[in-house]
Amino acid sequence: MPPILLHLPAASIYVGLALVYRKLQGETTPSQRRWASIALALALILHGAALADDIMDGATPRFGFSAALSMTLWLALLFYWIESFFTRLEGLQALAMPVAAAAALLPTAFPSEHALPDTGSVAFRLHFVVAMLAYSLFTLAALHALLMAAAEKQLHSARMTKALAALPPLMTLESLLFKLVGAGFVLLTLTVGSGVLFSEALFGKPISFSHKTVFAIAAWLLFGILLAGRRLWGWRGRRALRLTLAGFTCLLLAYVGTRFVLEVLLGRP
Numbered sequence: 001m002p003p004i005l006l007h008l009p010a011a012s013i014y015v016g017l018a019l020v021y022r023k024l025q026g027e028t029t030p031s032q033r034r035w036a037s038i039a040l041a042l043a044l045i046l047h048g049a050a051l052a053d054d055i056m057d058g059a060t061p062r063f064g065f066s067a068a069l070s071m072t073l074w075l076a077l078l079f080y081w082i083e084s085f086f087t088r089l090e091g092l093q094a095l096a097m098p099v100a101a102a103a104a105l106l107p108t109a110f111p112s113e114h115a116l117p118d119t120g121s122v123a124f125r126l127h128f129v130v131a132m133l134a135y136s137l138f139t140l141a142a143l144h145a146l147l148m149a150a151a152e153k154q155l156h157s158a159r160m161t162k163a164l165a166a167l168p169p170l171m172t173l174e175s176l177l178f179k180l181v182g183a184g185f186v187l188l189t190l191t192v193g194s195g196v197l198f199s200e201a202l203f204g205k206p207i208s209f210s211h212k213t214v215f216a217i218a219a220w221l222l223f224g225i226l227l228a229g230r231r232l233w234g235w236r237g238r239r240a241l242r243l244t245l246a247g248f249t250c251l252l253l254a255y256v257g258t259r260f261v262l263e264v265l266l267g268r269p
Contacts, residue, residue: 004108010047011101013039018097033088040081047074047104054107064112065259068135072256073103075136076143083140087168087176091151096143114259123194131191135251137184138223142248144177145241152237174236178227181244185223188251192220215254222247 017039024032051070055061077100080092116128148170195213226243229235235243262268 004105006050006053007047007104007108010043010050011104013043013046014097014101014104017043018094018101021093021097033084036093037081037084040077043100044074044078044081047100050104051107054112060115062112062114063116064110064114064263065256066106066110067112068256068259070103070107071132072135072139073100075132076100076139079136079140080143083176087172089147089168092143092147095147110264113263127191127194130187130194131255134184134187134191135255137180137187138219138248138251141177141180141184141244144173144180145244145248148173148177149238149241174240177240177244178230181223182227185220185227188216188220188223192216210258212254212258215250215257219247219250219254222250 017036020036021028028036047070051067051074054070055063055067073096077096080089080096083089116124151170151173195216222243226235226240226247229243230240
């Protein structure tokens with residue numbers, strides 16, 4: 001079966017949900033939200049199955065930049081799906097779903113060739129899982145930040161769309177943002193710490209300060225500064241949003257950016 005046929009159903013559902021939510025503009029009924037939740041759950045199942053087929057297609061698991069982006073969006077939407085049972089966030093769908101659709105299709109255009117090292121090691125598996133959870137939480141936090149920035153801008157211009165008007169108050173969204181950043185920071189600390197302290201056991205070689213390591217540490221510092229600023233000086237608003245997006249950008253460059261340069265620009269698996 002052509003790889004795109006495995007990824008197309010999930011991508012199609014993501015696009016369909018984005019179009020539906022854009023049309024409804026936040027004015028959804030409980031029945032509509034229930035069906036949307038079921039549709040998203042189906043898309044996540046299909047996306048996850050296609051992603052597993054990509055990664056495990058061969059004797060050695062492969063995990064390049066396209067699989068990393070696809071898995072990050074898959075996990076982020078899984079967390080969003082869980083979050084949607086407790087907080088209405090209809091304004092996030094029109095932003096997140098098209099990105100998820102592109103991420104679901106990305107492995108068909110750029111098949112992963114990079115083999116994961118020492119996948120039989122329990123320590124490496126734990127490191128990998130924690131890293132991906134951190135990436136996904138920060139991805140969801142970045143989407144929250146973009147949504148909050150759009151809502152704040154429209155609030156000041158007195159031209160609030162129906163979708164953004166249906167969101168919870170900005171203070172509630174900000175509280176959710178910091179919960180995501182806090183949880184992600186704990187996981188990122190474990191990821192960076194284990195990578196630095198146990199590099200030889202995890203990857204078979206001593207730690208080296210490559211681009212990936214430098215960007216990961218920079219992201220950790222930025223998120224740490226944000227959380228310290230929030231606790232000590234009550235940082236919020238635009239400063240918090242900018243630091244969130246800056247930290248996420250560094251984190252994205254750490255693995256995905258490095259693998260993109262190696263795989264696509266330099267042609268090295």
